[in-house]
Amino acid sequence: MPAPSVGGAPAVIAIVGPTGSGKSDLAVELALALDGEVVNADALQFYRGMDIGTAKITPAERRGVPHHLLDVLDVTEEASVSRFQAWARGAIADIHARGRRAILVGGSGLYVRAALDVLEFPGTDPTVRARLEAEAERDGIAPLRDRLRAVDPVSAGRLGDTRRVIRALEVHELTGRPFSSFMPDRQYAAPAVQIGLDLERAVLHERLAARVHRMADAGLVAEVERLASAGLREGRTASRALGYGQFLRVLDGESTPEQAVEETIVATRQFARRQLTWFRADPRVHWLDALARDVVEQALALVRAADKGDDREAAGRLEP
Known part of the structure; x- marks a missing residue:
């Protein structure tokens, strides 16, 4: 019914x-x-x-x-x-x-x-992601987290694992916008x-x-x-x-x-x-x-x- x-x-x-x-x-x-x-x-x-x-x-x-x-x-x-x-x-x-x-x-x-x-979900770039992953493998997550804190402190405070930190940096590099800006106020797209x-x-x-x-x-x-x-x-x-x-x-x-x-x-x-x-x-x-x-x-x-x-x-x- x-x-x-x-x-x-x-x-x-x-x-x-x-x-x-x-x-x-x-x-x-x-x-x-x-x-x-x-x-x-x-x-x-x-x-x-x-x-x-x-x-x-x-x-x-x-x-x-x-x-x-x-x-x-x-x-x-x-x-x-x-x-x-x-x-x-x-x-x-x-x-x-x-x-x-x-x-x-x-x-x-x-x-x-x-x-x-x-x-809204930003796109991805395999080249950018691979470079960031290589940096994490070589230097650890701390330098990437510091970089994220400088450009997107909101995401830096929320994201814990390496994969998400890399994704946030990738989005910032591709769009010039902080990753946190893609999670706006809660609003349904349809009922x-x-x-x-x-x-x-x-x-x-x-x-x-x-x-x-x-x-x-x-x-x-x-x-x-x-x-x-x-x-x-x-x-x-x-x-x-x-x-x-x-x-x-x-x-x-x-x-x-x-x-x-x-x-x-x-x-x-x-x-x-x-x-x-x-x-x-x-x-x-x-x-x-x-x-x-x-x-x-x-x-x-x-x-x-x-x-x-x-x-x-x-x-x-x-x-x-």
Whole structure:
């Protein structure tokens, strides 16, 4: 039952929150209730074969609901947020053109913003990036961070890892603008409503630990071994996925499966904390208790409000 909305276009529904909170299941429930289709916004679920370690929703769990942007990249390809933006908006437009409801789901915060918000992404230059990467390899990250601090102190204060520092310097060199200027105030590009799933920290930690153990029991080490032969180590994005790096060390004889499981649990909890920090910084997210018995009904109520324009932020029009 697709619902009408302000201006005739339905609000895009985005289900966000930390890994392990049940986003995929809620997205399927909403899709079944609203004649919807799901658009993946988890960067690591783009990859073919990365199924167990990313907790990718299985065909059976999809319950007949079409899912878009799963299994669209090989592990050797680099995920690009600008390319995703075009993919996601194209998928959403197609879904809505067919009279159905688009439901975006994922915990990759920047990818969610790329799909929903007015955001401009500067291009890249392989030559500039290679030079900066060579400098980082030769001299370490400190000189590059100092250079970034001089031209873009906002980004220097936000970005921690080498890859993002290099990207910020590349953007400044190519455009003359600070990288931080490409992340403007939060403004939806089209009507949208963001629904966040939250859990008590202790409960979330227990769920994440149990999930990592299930992944290991389901054959994660075999999946990693298979993907390693397909070029996982060379993949700039895929090789950094939680669990995969830890189990690559098992294959190399540098760790044990038990150590890999414990390291993955710790890393996953840290990742969930970063996800919550990102999404809680967005005042437009409507938070629901992931374990509430009526969580689907609560989510549907938020969607109805967005369609009626009762919630100005959910409808994509921020307060002045």
